[in-house]
Amino acid sequence: MNQTATISDPKFPRWNWVWMKSKYFYASLVGAIGGLLCPVLAAVSPYLAIGAVLGLGAAYLSVAYPVFSVLMTALVVPVERLGRFSNDSQAITISLMRLFGMLGLMSLALNWILKKRKIQIYKPVALYGLFILYCFISLSWGTDEQKGLSSAITMLGNFLFLILVTNVIRNKDQLKLPIILWLFTTVCIGLFTIYQWQDPSAIATEDRFKNSGEMTTDQRFTTVMMDYAEFEQIGAVKRAIGATSHPAVYGINIILTIPFFIYLIRSSRSWLTIGLCIVGLGVSAYNAMLTNTRAVMLTLAFSIIVAAIIGLVRIRPVTIFAGVFLGIAMIPFIPESLYNRIFDVSNYSTEKAHALRVRFTYWETGVDIFQDNWLLGLGVGNQVELVKRLEHKMHMPANTSIHNEFLQSLIESGLLGYPLIVGFMVMAYRRSRLAENYFKSIGDQPTEFFLKAARVNYIVLLFYALQCDVLHFTIKGWWLTMAICISLSEIALLSIRSQQNLQGNENV
Numbered sequence: 001m002n003q004t005a006t007i008s009d010p011k012f013p014r015w016n017w018v019w020m021k022s023k024y025f026y027a028s029l030v031g032a033i034g035g036l037l038c039p040v041l042a043a044v045s046p047y048l049a050i051g052a053v054l055g056l057g058a059a060y061l062s063v064a065y066p067v068f069s070v071l072m073t074a075l076v077v078p079v080e081r082l083g084r085f086s087n088d089s090q091a092i093t094i095s096l097m098r099l100f101g102m103l104g105l106m107s108l109a110l111n112w113i114l115k116k117r118k119i120q121i122y123k124p125v126a127l128y129g130l131f132i133l134y135c136f137i138s139l140s141w142g143t144d145e146q147k148g149l150s151s152a153i154t155m156l157g158n159f160l161f162l163i164l165v166t167n168v169i170r171n172k173d174q175l176k177l178p179i180i181l182w183l184f185t186t187v188c189i190g191l192f193t194i195y196q197w198q199d200p201s202a203i204a205t206e207d208r209f210k211n212s213g214e215m216t217t218d219q220r221f222t223t224v225m226m227d228y229a230e231f232e233q234i235g236a237v238k239r240a241i242g243a244t245s246h247p248a249v250y251g252i253n254i255i256l257t258i259p260f261f262i263y264l265i266r267s268s269r270s271w272l273t274i275g276l277c278i279v280g281l282g283v284s285a286y287n288a289m290l291t292n293t294r295a296v297m298l299t300l301a302f303s304i305i306v307a308a309i310i311g312l313v314r315i316r317p318v319t320i321f322a323g324v325f326l327g328i329a330m331i332p333f334i335p336e337s338l339y340n341r342i343f344d345v346s347n348y349s350t351e352k353a354h355a356l357r358v359r360f361t362y363w364e365t366g367v368d369i370f371q372d373n374w375l376l377g378l379g380v381g382n383q384v385e386l387v388k389r390l391e392h393k394m395h396m397p398a399n400t401s402i403h404n405e406f407l408q409s410l411i412e413s414g415l416l417g418y419p420l421i422v423g424f425m426v427m428a429y430r431r432s433r434l435a436e437n438y439f440k441s442i443g444d445q446p447t448e449f450f451l452k453a454a455r456v457n458y459i460v461l462l463f464y465a466l467q468c469d470v471l472h473f474t475i476k477g478w479w480l481t482m483a484i485c486i487s488l489s490e491i492a493l494l495s496i497r498s499q500q501n502l503q504g505n506e507n508v
Contacts, residue, residue, distance in 0.1 A: 069104030142379020151381025
């Protein structure tokens, strides 16, 4: 009989780690800090004092219980710019997501020191770590210090996030709650974005000539912007950015939630859950349209097709009817301005799509840059070389990337570093497929559906990477699900090995 490996194995520490001797120390430490800090803050503002108490409590729970930090990180993953305490232009940004992540890593470190708990770094994570190491080394010969350091730190954050999640989520029963929290916050931000779309005073106006995509903390609660990227062709365009700093980033963040709404629908028997997930699907799809981004609309359609091909969505009359009904129901709510950019088929041609013509120019120049830096690469995060080569031919922002993840990573890391990121992506995919096949073989449909949803997102990310350097963004929703997939693959591998050992003993 097939059985999943137990999590009580020493290699799979439980997620509710509490070490009795040390937790009292943490409580005392938090109490001492709070006792000194709160009266001072209360003298300034009672709200600061209340915030300090809540913050200290969250910090204690995050350090004492690693799972709490993972859950809180999942909750604030979609918040991005709303939770940042620094401007986008700074090389090192501080945010709620990073704070909870660091607290979780601190908890793992204390477990390692005090309880000798081994921190697992699995092969895909280790391979990505080697790529990050190469990226930091490349800063020594890179020419864009600020963006290079910022990109390297973002990637390091992805690596540490992988370590945190893969060492905490050690049971297939633990995977649903982080996903629910991630989707809940996404829907809340989506509803707020829809509200602000109707309020002209809430719209941010970007500098037509700078067009940098960077925002400040003063614009933290701005979720809609006026974009002038194609001003000469179609004028100013209103676009949703949600809690991110760019419509393209918000679009992919939204699209990556859709397969997991479907996963919850297929794995739940509660009509309330199914109904809420359908509402979430509607909010996400509507926000994807509000980004007013052609690539987002193409990727949204592509994600639905992929979900149908791999079996996450069952093609039945009721499914087709529901999809058509949802699409028709949205028509009255589609702003007229969207028809000028994303629903006009002619705008997807190079004749009318200025942004598409610019991308082709970027890619051609990117090939020239690679030819000049083919071995070591240009250095991680470089956004000035493209400007240097094209500013005499066309108007250029102060910094920009190639807008193609495959080419961008190749240019940055060269032939020495590029195989590392490719190896990570290939290994992560193979591990996910192994886990999917295993849980399908033992009849565990909810976990199988989760892994199918993750596979849709994996393919969708690669599709979107053709016109956007997505792995350079803080798309923590994708990294969260990929980390869980790696954990599930380790559980599947352990179970398979246990079964093989049992069969070997029986044969003997």
